[in-house]
Amino acid sequence: MNNSVLTKAILAPAFLVLGVAGCGSDSSSNSGPAVFSLGVSDAPVENANKVVVCFSGIELVGNGDPVTMNVGDEGVVGPNDMCTDNTGNVIPNTHGFDLLTLQGANSSDFIEGVEVEPGEYGQFRLNIADNGSYVETIGGETVSLRVPSNQLRLDGLTLTANQTFNYTLEFELRQALVAPPGLGQYQLKPRGVRLVDNAETGNINGRLDEALLTNNECTVAPEDASVPVASVYFYEGAGVAVEDMQDNQDNESDPYASVAVYYDGAMEYPFEIGFVAAGPYTLGLTCDTEDDPTAEDTLNFIHTQDIEVIAGDTLELLVEETEE
Numbered sequence: 001m002n003n004s005v006l007t008k009a010i011l012a013p014a015f016l017v018l019g020v021a022g023c024g025s026d027s028s029s030n031s032g033p034a035v036f037s038l039g040v041s042d043a044p045v046e047n048a049n050k051v052v053v054c055f056s057g058i059e060l061v062g063n064g065d066p067v068t069m070n071v072g073d074e075g076v077v078g079p080n081d082m083c084t085d086n087t088g089n090v091i092p093n094t095h096g097f098d099l100l101t102l103q104g105a106n107s108s109d110f111i112e113g114v115e116v117e118p119g120e121y122g123q124f125r126l127n128i129a130d131n132g133s134y135v136e137t138i139g140g141e142t143v144s145l146r147v148p149s150n151q152l153r154l155d156g157l158t159l160t161a162n163q164t165f166n167y168t169l170e171f172e173l174r175q176a177l178v179a180p181p182g183l184g185q186y187q188l189k190p191r192g193v194r195l196v197d198n199a200e201t202g203n204i205n206g207r208l209d210e211a212l213l214t215n216n217e218c219t220v221a222p223e224d225a226s227v228p229v230a231s232v233y234f235y236e237g238a239g240v241a242v243e244d245m246q247d248n249q250d251n252e253s254d255p256y257a258s259v260a261v262y263y264d265g266a267m268e269y270p271f272e273i274g275f276v277a278a279g280p281y282t283l284g285l286t287c288d289t290e291d292d293p294t295a296e297d298t299l300n301f302i303h304t305q306d307i308e309v310i311a312g313d314t315l316e317l318l319v320e321e322t323e324e
Contacts, residue, residue: 031161045173062122075114083132105274209320218287
């Protein structure tokens with residue numbers, strides 16, 4: 001895919017535009033553009049077969065005039081036919097992603113190798129089509145999915161001249177996907193959607209020891225393998241006390257991420273989370289699998305342990321009972 005150069009819309013000769021460096025740099029330096037790529041990934045959610053979100057583009061703002069990259073632009077993924085309006089017609093200039101196909105360390109490219117003016121961008125905005133996004137429930141019902149103002153606004157990023165940046169838009173749907181009572185539709189909120197620099201993230205491949213579940217009277221080896229047996233929560237920082245571990249409701253003590261754990265039908269209880277910011281975390285395991293992000297739920301944690309995620313590495317993690 002050929003690179004394209006996106007610059008701010010200022011009336012100046014091209015050589016002057018290319019001479020503009022990032023915030024706080026020497027404007028006389030001969031700096032080049034930053035190269036920006038963006039992928040899309042998801043942490044899984046229960047009670048859905050599909051979660052299709054219809055992207056139309058992104059904006060980088062707060063560093064002069066906005067830099068806009070729309071579906072079909074050079075370096076940006078082209079439109080597909082996954083997004084349709086109420087009459088069944090394909091919505092032009094949109095690209096639908098089924099987030100449930102992009103779980104764990106899996107991702108799909110949205111932007112690849114686009115050159116942008118370096119600098120500090122105060123906000124990242126994801127533009128979503130007015131219609132077309134939807135959730136297909138476990139029961140097969142298709143329910144509209146809306147985004148307030150058709151835009152998700154996230155913290156910004158700094159792009160340095162002559163550097164290549166690979167970012168991922170990680171959807172933590174157990175936090176971001178909500179079904180407000182009485183609306184008859186789902187909503188996607190920015191809480192639980194993270195923009196992460198791939199160079200500063202790692203992955204977690206984990207599994208639960210069945211003895212830990214059995215000793216705590218949790219469900220094991222269910223006949224219906226589509227029913228979760230437990231949930232694993234990750235809280236930023238080591239040594240987080242159980243009384244400070246909250247559910248996915250919107251509050252100051254939200255988990256960084258959480259994931260439901262399923263029986264694999266043989267003998268394992270695996271789980272996976274991708275694109276986790278490097279650093280220490282406290283893991284909390286509970287056999288409570290219902291966690292409505294619109295309500296306060298009481299979770300009974302049966303096990304905690306400290307872990308460390310290292311950038312560029314995959315943490316192979318066994319969650320098992322330990323002797324006191």
